[in-house]
Amino acid sequence: MPAPKPLTPKPFKPLNALGSFLTWAGGLFRPTYFKQTPFRLTLVFITxxxxxxxxxxxxxxxxxxxxxxxxxxxxxxxxxxxxxxxYRERGEAEVKAxxxxxxxxxxxxxxGIYNSNGEMVAQNKRASLEMSTEVLSRIRAQVDTPQIEMGEAPGLSDFVINFRSYNNDGSMRKYRYRGQGLRIDPDRYLFVAMDMSWTDEGFDKGFTALWGGAILVVLMGLFAGMIINQEVSRSVQGLMSVLRSAEQGDLKVRVPLRHSGDEFDALAAQVNQVLDRVEKNVGSLKYAGDAIAHDLRTPLSRLRSNLELSLYDVEKDPSxxxxxxxxALTETDQLLRTFQTVFAISRLQAAGQAPDPKLFxxxxxxxxxxxxxxxxxxxKGLEFDVxxxxxxxxxxxxxxLAQSLANLLDNAIKYTSVGGITFRLRKTSRGEIEFSITDTGMGVPEADRGRIVERFVRLEQSRSLPGVGLGLSMVAAVAEAHKGxxxxxxxxGKFGDQGPGLRTALVLPPTQG
Known part of the structure; x- marks a missing residue:
């Protein structure tokens, strides 16, 4: 056998990678996003x-x-x-100092201190650098308000001082001050103001940071919403693809699990369980149809043969x-009972629960x-203990439930030739209700006990007896529908030459209340 060829890594192609990225990024901005719930919820959250x-x-x-x-x-x-x-205690000289x-x-x-002529009498260094005639005139106008008596302050006000120096870009620097003035003498005015530019700069920077942060939050929120929407859409599209395939008849398809433990995994698991049940039911119906066709072939053929013979006999002897x-009616009744039983089992399995349950x-x-x-x-000469x-x-x-018990009792009597049958009703230690039938008939081998509840399954020793193999299937379906x-x-055990017998029990869950 020739030696295998060594694997060579595929070369990385930047253009292909870029194209894939652009395709993915382009998908993020599809107009259909505004019609999808996750993206609209993202917009609501951002707003x-x-x-x-x-x-x-x-x-x-x-x-x-x-x-x-x-x-x-x-x-x-x-x-x-x-x-x-x-000023009052030590005079103007002390204030200047x-x-x-x-x-x-x-x-x-x-x-600063200024006189009634608008001349500065004394001021600190900052005032000499930044105080202008225009600002001083505004301060005088406020302090000289007729309602303001001497020694009373008119209240604080805001004003802007144009600083004499310039910024690097050539613009004049402006500072906002908040100050207060009052008349301390008929010819003297006192004024004090505080620089507020540091708070203005702080608020300006805060506004800038706010707008920048708001834009960043909106952009990142939209981008995150698009990614989340894409992930949700991918999961939903995968689920819809599986359902479309199932609708077209492919019942083998299943939703892949991501094992993330989230809601989509739970939904996928639930959908898979439904598909499993549908596949099982469809398979059962198909099997039932095949089994009916197979098992009814003989009685239908026998019925047709009997009708032909009867027709021949009637032609010879009309009596x-x-x-x-x-x-013919007997054979037809048997066929009708078979169909009715199959339909009853299908009805129970489709509903998943007992119809019209009542406490009785x-x-x-x-x-x-x-x-x-x-x-x-x-x-039949059998003992019947109750x-x-x-x-x-x-x-x-x-x-x-009555039909199920009738099937179990009928089977027990049918397959028991000697001995007897014991019919019991009791509550178990766990509160369950148990109907049990024990017979001394031929019994069923342990290997076949799981098969006899399937539809149309009849063991070799029962082929000579009447029946179609639906009795125990009906009982199992009723038990499952009642959660039992x-x-x-x-x-x-052995009873003479017969044995070891069989015990069947229909066990129902405890009754609440």
Whole structure:
């Protein structure tokens, strides 16, 4: 055998990789995204988040601005009062000395004294650099308001001072001050203001950061929404593809599980379970159809042969017509019973539960069934023992349960030639309701006990007896519909030449309430 060729890695092609990326990125911006729920939920979340963020920032801005204004007003008022008191106690010379001394520690403040002619009498260094005639005139106009008496401050106001230096780009630097002035003498005015440009710069930077952050959040939110929408759409499309294949008749298809434990995995698992059940039911129906066609071929052929013979006999002797029709009706009734049983089983399996369940007296049902089949057992020379626990109630469909017990009792009598049958109704230690039938018949080998509940399965030893192999299938379907089970065990053992017998039990769950 020739040696295998060594595997060579495929060369990386940047153009192919770029094309794949562009195709993926282009898919993120499909117009259909606005019609898809995940993306629309993302837009709603971004809108709500942005609105809440704006409200929070507005509150912070108002609260911070008010706090800064209050702190500024307090500091300006304190310095104004201090200079006014110093002027009254020690005179103008002391105030001028104070203004020269506090230039370093009070650089954020401009302070000055001017006369009624608008001439500056004294000022600190910052005021000499930034105070202009226009600003001074505005301060004078405010302080000279007729309603303001001497020694009273008119209140703080905001104004802008154009700084004499320039920025790097050639624009003039502007500072906002918040200040207060008052008349301390008929010809003297005192003014103190605080530089507010540091708070303005902080708010400006905050607004810039807010807008930049808002744009980034919106863009990242949209991008994340597109990715999430794509992932959700991929999962939904995979699920829809599987359902379309199942609709077209491919019942083998299944939704692949990602084993992530999320809702899509749970949905995929549930869909797979439904498909499993559908496939099983369709397979059962197909098997039932094949089995019906196979098992009914013989009685239909026999019926046709009997009709041909009867026709021949009737032609020879017309008095035999009644017997021929009677045999034909018997064969036809058997076929109808077979169909009715198959349909009943299919109905139970399709519904998955017992139709019209009601709480009824199981003791009365067991008593009625015992009285009915005790005579059949006696006609065959069999003993029929009954052990029925009183006051037992069960939730279910009485007709289906009665039919199941009839099938079990009929089988026990049919396959028991000597000995007897024991029919019991009891509550188990776990509260379950158990109908059991024990016979001394031929029994069923352990290897075949799982097969006899399948449709149309008949063991070799039962081929000579009447029946089509649907009795136990019906009982198993009724048990499953009632959330119970059918139990098949070995009987009491050898009884003469017969044995080991069979024990069948229809076990139903405990009745609530």
């Amino acid at each position: 709500v988040y942005s609105f809440v963020a704006v409200l929070i920032f507005a509150y912070v801005y108002v609260a911070t601005s008010a706090e800064n204004r209050a702190v500024t007003d307090a500091q300006v008022s304190a310095r104004l009062d201090s200079l006014q008191q110093l 104070r203004l020269r001394q506090d230039d370093i520690t009070e650089w954020f403040f401009i302070k 035999k017509a009644e017997d021929a029709l009677s045999r 007296d199981a003791t009365a049902l067991a008593t009625d069934m015992a009285e009915l089949y005790e005579l059949s057992a006696a006609d 052990e029925i626990e009183p006051n037992v109630w069960v939730m279910g469909n009485r007709d289906f 089970r059918l139990v098949i065990d070995e009987g009491p």
